[in-house]
Amino acid sequence: MEKSTNMTVVEKLNQLLINYQVHYQNLRLFHWNVKGPFFFVLHDKFEELYRDAAEKIDEVAERVLALGGTPKGSLKNIVSNADVESHEEQMEANEMVNSIISANKKLIENLNGVLTTAEEAGDEGTLDIFTSYIQELEKQNWMFKAYLK
Numbered sequence: 771m772e773k774s775t776n777m778t779v780v781e782k783l784n785q786l787l788i789n790y791q792v793h794y795q796n797l798r799l800f801h802w803n804v805k806g807p808f809f810f811v812l813h814d815k816f817e818e819l820y821r822d823a824a825e826k827i828d829e830v831a832e833r834v835l836a837l838g839g840t841p842k843g844s845l846k847n848i849v850s851n852a853d854v855e856s857h858e859e860q861m862e863a864n865e866m867v868n869s870i871i872s873a874n875k876k877l878i879e880n881l882n883g884v885l886t887t888a889e890e891a892g893d894e895g896t897l898d899i900f901t902s903y904i905q906e907l908e909k910q911n912w913m914f915k916a917y918l919k
């Protein structure tokens with residue numbers, strides 16, 4: 771594998787990592803602050819999602835390390851480079867769900883970038899790990915859209 775293409779995969783993974791960390795923090799906020807008639811459902815669902823996000827964040831970071839990069843995780847770096855929006859404490863339950871749908875779309879975009887560069891680099895390991903992430907996020911979005919109907 772070319773060193774330079776390897777680093778392109780690392781850059782794409784790091785952007786995914788940064789966005790995932792903002793998404794994770796939003797999910798925790800939503801878990802804590804959700805109110806309304808669907809409290810019990812959403813409070814549990816948001817916890818399930820942040821636990822899953824925490825595992826994925828770890829997997830992304832460790833793939834960066836396996837490729838010889840440095841995983842981006844300082845708050846400074848996250849705040850200045852994220853393109854998933856960091857949310858306020860108080861939001862309506864439906865706004866929370868809509869914001870998760872948007873964040874998932876952004877993560878899917880990042881993942882498509884990861885897969886494209888990994889394919890160009892012949893990086894089978896990265897392709898193997900992250901293809902299923904897209905399917906999972908698409909499934910989440912279908913379910914959240916069904917919830918909002």
Ligand SMILES: [Fe+2]
Nearest residue numbers: 801802813817
């Ligand atoms: Fe909790």
